[in-house]
Amino acid sequence: MKILADENMPYVQELFGDLGTIETVNGRELTSEQVKDADVLLVRSVTQVNESLLGLNCKLKFVGSATIGTDHIDTDYLASRDIPFSNAPGCNATAVGEFAFIAMLELINRFGGKLRDKTVGIVGAGNTGSAVAKCLEAYDVTVLLHDPVIQGSDPRDFIPLDELIARCDVISLHVPITKTGEHKTWYLFDEVRLNSLQQGTWLLNCCRGEVIDNRALIKIKQVRPDIKVVLDVWEGEPNPMHELIPLVELATPHIAGYSLEGKARGTYMLYQKLMQILGKDADKSMKSLLPALWSAQLDIESIPSEKSLLQLTRFIYDLRDDDELFRKTILDNSSKNAQVNYDNNNGFDLMRKNHKHRREFSALRLVNTGQSDVNWLSNLGFSGVGQ
Numbered sequence: 001m002k003i004l005a006d007e008n009m010p011y012v013q014e015l016f017g018d019l020g021t022i023e024t025v026n027g028r029e030l031t032s033e034q035v036k037d038a039d040v041l042l043v044r045s046v047t048q049v050n051e052s053l054l055g056l057n058c059k060l061k062f063v064g065s066a067t068i069g070t071d072h073i074d075t076d077y078l079a080s081r082d083i084p085f086s087n088a089p090g091c092n093a094t095a096v097g098e099f100a101f102i103a104m105l106e107l108i109n110r111f112g113g114k115l116r117d118k119t120v121g122i123v124g125a126g127n128t129g130s131a132v133a134k135c136l137e138a139y140d141v142t143v144l145l146h147d148p149v150i151q152g153s154d155p156r157d158f159i160p161l162d163e164l165i166a167r168c169d170v171i172s173l174h175v176p177i178t179k180t181g182e183h184k185t186w187y188l189f190d191e192v193r194l195n196s197l198q199q200g201t202w203l204l205n206c207c208r209g210e211v212i213d214n215r216a217l218i219k220i221k222q223v224r225p226d227i228k229v230v231l232d233v234w235e236g237e238p239n240p241m242h243e244l245i246p247l248v249e250l251a252t253p254h255i256a257g258y259s260l261e262g263k264a265r266g267t268y269m270l271y272q273k274l275m276q277i278l279g280k281d282a283d284k285s286m287k288s289l290l291p292a293l294w295s296a297q298l299d300i301e302s303i304p305s306e307k308s309l310l311q312l313t314r315f316i317y318d319l320r321d322d323d324e325l326f327r328k329t330i331l332d333n334s335s336k337n338a339q340v341n342y343d344n345n346n347g348f349d350l351m352r353k354n355h356k357h358r359r360e361f362s363a364l365r366l367v368n369t370g371q372s373d374v375n376w377l378s379n380l381g382f383s384g385v386g387q
């Protein structure tokens with residue numbers, strides 16, 4: 001069996017090695033010629049899987065995408081050819097939740113105030129949105145949800161988007177990208193909606209770049225410095241609009257979901273699905289793949305301030321490093337190319353390829369050595385305390 005896998009998918013050899021020959025490929029540049037004799041195709045979000053990619057292949061048994069999003073997959077075409085497909089729903093939700101939580105703590109550190117005093121609105125209350133809410137609620141932050149698709153079938157309370165915009169200090173976006181339908185999300189935050197943001201709103205986008213009209217965002221940010229923006233995803237990836245970058249507080253190259261656990265979970269979910277299709281037992285364990293954190297245990301006496309909480313989260317992941325690298329890589333390249341050449345393909349993709357996967361909070365075991373109650377840190381995701 002020939003298994004063609006994106007080179008940026010960890011643990012493919014460990015999980016699929018027994019099943020056949022593995023060939024790793026650059027997912028963004030994959031051609032129909034390379035795919036034509038594959039039995040299994042494992043992709044990430046940068047590969048458009050459609051008729052033009054699969055047209056020459058008559059033997060494909062499975063296509064898997066180790067991602068939450070499926071906007072790069074022509075599922076109708078796969079269904080028309082009876083090719084089984086699976087993505088990895090929820091695989092990196094914890095990573096996104098922790099990323100957004102850390103980003104909010106970084107903004108507090110930079111601009112003052114207290115996260116506990118903020119009201120945070122989550123747009124899209126599925127896996128990633130709920131993971132952000134879980135972190136915030138563990139820390140007693142007020143969370144409001146907007147999700148017209150599941151409202152009615154989900155027991156949580158939801159409010160309309162305009163109400164959420166009016167009531168929230170922070171808005172975090174977690175919707176899939178959809179171009180049609182009653183609840184389409186393409187440019188959900190268009191110029192009109194961006195203009196309606198309250199004074200001093202913080203807007204985070206960790207879902208898909210085109211949920212925000214990036215040109216309109218540039219226009220508005222130029223006259224509304226009170227709005228603070230965190231962007232992990234960009235319209236037109238891998239070529240973000242350069243003039244937007246200096247207007248953004250924290251800028252990263254679509255890596256909010258890049259925890260080692262999240263990536264391993266993605267590959268593992270595809271392994272489970274393929275084994276099911278092949279009628280075999282999935283007898284490998286995901287846990288055995290993950291190395292221990294370099295310092296797996298920490299003594300915590302108390303969390304005396306939000307700065308200490310930020311310091312604890314920075315122990316796991318210092319978001320400022322990715323932000324700094326992003327600005328250096330994209331903007332340095334752009335000045336060399338005299339602002340006109342937006343082709344930053346390699347810079348953006350290389351940062352993603354070389355990203356040192358951070359760990360999730362759960363990789364760190366906390367030991368409570370003091371009198372104060374730090375058990376709530378387990379609800380935030382850390383291991384040890386309160387368990």
Ligand SMILES: NC(=O)c1ccc[n+]([C@@H]2O[C@H](COP(=O)([O-])OP(=O)(O)OC[C@H]3O[C@@H](n4cnc5c(N)ncnc54)[C@H](O)[C@@H]3O)[C@@H](O)[C@H]2O)c1
Pocket residue numbers: 068069070089090092093096123124125126127128129130146147148149150174175176177183184185188206207208232233254255256257258
């Ligand atoms: N930056 C990253 O690294 C990263 C990582 C994971 C996922 N993502 C992106 O985030 C998206 C969401 O991921 P998820 O796991 O939460 O998906 P999900 O399917 O679990 O949840 C998405 C939610 O959005 C809701 N929704 C749809 N249209 C809406 C609208 N118009 N307004 C409000 N809510 C709406 C859906 O009802 C659903 O509950 C993915 O589709 C993917 O594109 C990005």
Ligand SMILES: O=C(O)[C@H](O)[C@H](O)COP(=O)(O)O
Pocket residue numbers: 008043044045046066067068069070092254255256257258
């Ligand atoms: O949809 C997803 O799961 C995320 O956007 C994911 O983090 C994308 O990462 P990629 O597949 O491009 O490596």
